[in-house]
Amino acid sequence: MTSTKPVSTAAAQRRTSPRPQPDAAGGKTRGDTPAQIGLLAGCTACVAGQLKLCAALRKKTSDPAEPPADTPAPEYAPARRTICGRREWPEFVHIICSGWAMTSITHADGRRQILSFLLPGDSESTLNIFQPRFGRSIEAITDVLYRRFKREEVREKLFSRPDLIETLGQVWSEEKERADQLAIDLGRRMADERIARQLLELAGRLGKRGMASEGSMEFPLRQRHIADLTGLTPVHVSRVMSEFQRTGLIAIEGRTLRILDVERLRRVAEYR
Amino acid sequence: MTSTKPVSTAAAQRRTSPRPQPDAAGGKTRGDTPAQIGLLAGCTACVAGQLKLCAALRKKTSDPAEPPADTPAPEYAPARRTICGRREWPEFVHIICSGWAMTSITHADGRRQILSFLLPGDSESTLNIFQPRFGRSIEAITDVLYRRFKREEVREKLFSRPDLIETLGQVWSEEKERADQLAIDLGRRMADERIARQLLELAGRLGKRGMASEGSMEFPLRQRHIADLTGLTPVHVSRVMSEFQRTGLIAIEGRTLRILDVERLRRVAEYR
DNA sequence: CGGATAGTTGAGTTATCTCAAATGCAGTGG
């Protein structure tokens, strides 16, 4: 891969996408730089996908007519920046507004396991609300906008608003489902299956957010990211993905990934 | 279990502990056979460890003086029996009263991943409360007593009792933590590390429940179980555990496992 | 242009798997 064509980086492509639309869900954007406001268009994606945790937290009551209140303004993190370090006591619940991020755990000897990629609307883990843990870190993959909700405030809201619990339950559920699937992948699947599954999984999640069409999607991940998610080596990821491209399953150009043959990719993903 | 010695099955040992004490948290035991009542002493373990989900669900209000109500009676499942099949729509939230069980996912081709061992006080997954999923199954490892709470009722209670949310949050949190740790183990650790860690983990969980002392514990797991949890082959598990025994890390007699050298085992568990 | 990061490819290594055979042990039925 890595075609010889003049190419397009993720950043470049993002800059060419439609302009601001001052945040469909009505959040405050005061104080943001123009670039940041541009990124905020991602909130549209949150609302489009059924990812309502952020929206739910931003309403003071369950009355949908009530104007948004006490919403933390989005904050900006450039690609690769650590949003919450592993030695940092997580005082906040983070929700991604736009861009890609990830949560991971890193060993003393450098081995790293990515637990999840975070897309717009995702939170690092609802676990954090009740019992924050050391050792996990949140890191921006692309440029990212995110909101930080104070843990204590979230807890208070939770106790006073039953509807929030329902929403939280959905989010929790999805989160746990993905964690379990990850465990199966890591424990009982071959490298090609793992990678195929993660590509399909990502395509699905992006699709829900209107961030993918016709099997074509932004793909800012380095092979190192895929390796650390799937428990493989970057070298091996390279071999497998090259093979996928050689056999016409997928195509990668610049930072765009296209799934050329979903059916066949699904077959790879499901049966060894 | 079911050893030749008249002794030391899980059930037998539990029966020798202080008498039924008609269930510390006050649950009804009417209708149980004597054997089942014997097993119920396990509830003591639940209460001893800070595993209060079951206890919390069994109270009608948050007032501790209120007598227990509408508690489902414990049900019995012999070893190996499937408690909730993977094609079964999980209408209930299951909580283990005594014995060992497990949740797992099995592929079409037979590969199986155990997601978690369930000890007294554990639930298959709080995920079930909000969005039950197909594909998972719950299976008894030893003889087991468990309670089935109707999902709908649990939900209702949840919305009306904020204190329950706090409890649930704790359980979530622990559950997710373990799921994440499992992912790291599977993705980024060697076989001996994985096994050592699981042994320590189990020792810890049993310890909290007063089911282990001096590093000695009931150990009803077949090597197949360990293999399916750690993503290894039974053959390889055998090799590693034999090595552990040969080098004096652990000792296994009948269905009892003793950790002989915690320090060294920890070192194996943490640094490759 | 130079330096850094990302990906590709080859060659040799290794952790773990597969297959297979042998042993032990528990439960069953005669």
Next chain:
DNA sequence: CCACTGCATTTGAGATAACTCAACTATCCG
């Protein structure tokens, strides 16, 4: 009480998926 069956474990030998090391290329960015 014994032969028989089935499961769990052990052990050996050979196979393989994935790893490591290393060199090379491509791409990005100042």
